[in-house]
Amino acid sequence: MQDRLIDAARVRDRRGTVRATRISPGTDEDAGTGALDRPLDLASNDYLGLSTDSRLKAAAITATERYGTGARASRVVTGTLPIHNHLEQSLAELTGQPAALAFSSGYAANLGILTALGGPDTLILIDAHIHASLVDAARLSRSPVTTIPHSNFAALNDLLANRTQTRAIVVIESIYSVLGDAPNLLDAAMLCATHDALLVVDEAHGVGVLGAGRGGVYAAGLAGADHVVVTATLSKALGAQGGAVLGSEMLRDHLVNTARSFIFDTGLAPAPAAAAAAACRIILAEPARVDALHRVASLIASSCGVDRAAGPVQSIRVGSPDIAVKVTERLRDEGILVGCFRPPSVPDGISRLRLTAHADTDPARLVWATALMTSMLLDGN
Ligand SMILES: Cc1ncc(COP(=O)(O)O)c(C=O)c1O
Structure with a gap:
């Protein structure tokens, strides 16, 4: 059994498909409490911000x-x-x-x-x-x-x-x-x-x-x-x-x-x-909460230059799985959390960054984050 685990871990390393259960930034006891200390969450599914209501x-x-x-x-x-x-x-x-x-x-x-x-x-x-x-x-x-x-x-x-x-x-x-x-x-x-x-x-x-x-x-x-x-x-x-x-x-x-x-x-x-x-x-x-979610989704789409998807998640195509991973990590270092989709978990084999709208996302921080992401993607890393 040990051999099997070691082989599987090597394959994951080689393919760059390692997954981990890292503590989400901003959720440990030492995290800052000011709004700007908190990471910008463009990755979770708490679309209406209700999990902390x-x-x-x-x-x-x-x-x-x-x-x-x-x-x-x-x-x-x-x-x-x-x-x-x-x-x-x-x-x-x-x-x-x-x-x-x-x-x-x-x-x-x-x-x-x-x-x-x-x-x-x-x-x-x-x-x-x-x-x-x-x-x-x-x-x-x-x-x-x-x-x-x-x-x-x-x-x-x-x-x-x-x-x-x-x-x-x-x-x-x-x-x-x-x-x-x-x-x-x-x-x-x-x-x-x-x-x-x-x-x-x-x-x-x-x-x-x-x-x-x-x-x-x-x-x-x-x-x-x-x-x-x-x-x-x-x-x-x-x-x-x-x-x-x-x-x-x-x-x-x-x-x-x-x-x-x-x-x-x-x-x-x-x-x-x-x-x-x-x-x-x-x-x-409070239907206004849902309206706010859709406004943020539209802002993500327009500032990333992609067509607006019907739901909260807006997908940005990325040339290779390596670039998708690198940009996700660099954004994380800047306190911006985005989703990263790449083969084998994408049905069409295309790597993507996924930016998820939340009703309570601050528009100014969002525009800053998408500009940073765009420049990283143009750099190719
Ligand atoms: C389309 C879809 N169905 C079902 C589930 C599973 O829901 P749960 O996380 O409550 O098990 C998810 C969760 O990611 C999902 O995206």
């Missing part, structure tokens, strides 16, 4: 004092707490869905829906850009799985029309994290209705962002449609932790009885459940 913190503390630090058991044993019901109602209200079921993560929610609905008689069609959790979920579902070229609805139509399986599930995202693009959900839903297929839309990057924060499915008028199911994470715009599946009451019951990542998993802890419920209320009450 005092109302979310207060909700988490109250829930911890009332229910304890953990749910203590699976939701189907003794782990369902009143805060879970409150969270599920809040999520359903935010997204306009009849019902919600909370999971311990977005990853677990995606595993839950596809393993509970898939099987040998169900073709699963996944978009080439979907998140790894959905790829894993499709694999675990025991369904035949086919990958559709990214957002290619003509190819999707052919595959649905010519399938041999009785059932089909199409899996897409409302905003893809690789390019930040948004597919036409209405077209996807119509195609699925025509071919009697279920559409699963992962709204990890859509809830809190699209449709005044209520999600892309809501914005497309598809919330509550029988053949459209939404999955979401509570760890991005909602500033907490956990995941959810949103759809009909009957679907919720089915998942409670069959989704292994729900049944054989400890319930979501009270603190993030309460924080996420508070986030749902804030998003509904």
Whole structure:
């Protein structure tokens, strides 16, 4: 086994694909507290800046004092707490869905829906850009799985029309994290209705962002449609932790009885459940926060000279993986945190810097950071 670990580490070194769990700058005890001492965060998924909102913190503390630090058991044993019901109602209200079921993560929610609905008689069609959790979920579902070229609805139509399986599930995202693009959900839903297929839309990057924060499915008028199911994470715009599946009451019951990542998993802890419920209320009450996020996203795109992507993440193409890594490190040294995407984790093999908008980003600091990044990219390091 030791040999195997050593070989794998050498391969990572050679390919320059080493990953690490470094403490995020600005989060240790010694970090400065002034706004300018804090790093400029253009990398995290806390799109609306809610993870540090005092109302979310207060909700988490109250829930911890009332229910304890953990749910203590699976939701189907003794782990369902009143805060879970409150969270599920809040999520359903935010997204306009009849019902919600909370999971311990977005990853677990995606595993839950596809393993509970898939099987040998169900073709699963996944978009080439979907998140790894959905790829894993499709694999675990025991369904035949086919990958559709990214957002290619003509190819999707052919595959649905010519399938041999009785059932089909199409899996897409409302905003893809690789390019930040948004597919036409209405077209996807119509195609699925025509071919009697279920559409699963992962709204990890859509809830809190699209449709005044209520999600892309809501914005497309598809919330509550029988053949459209939404999955979401509570760890991005909602500033907490956990995941959810949103759809009909009957679907919720089915998942409670069959989704292994729900049944054989400890319930979501009270603190993030309460924080996420508070986030749902804030998003509904304060649409200006979502508007601010979109203004910052537009500013990133214009100051980097790229087309505005639909979501918070704006991607900047970079000539080589080495340059992407070097520029990311140099920006980090300047207190600017950006994402770095390079092969093998990019489906199209193109290296990119990813700048993520947050509702509370200071525009002046942002313009300074993008100018610095542009000059580093022109230098080629
Ligand atoms: C599209 C998408 N789906 C699912 C997930 C998983 O969510 P979680 O982090 O809550 O497990 C992510 C997280 O990165 C994501 O981007």
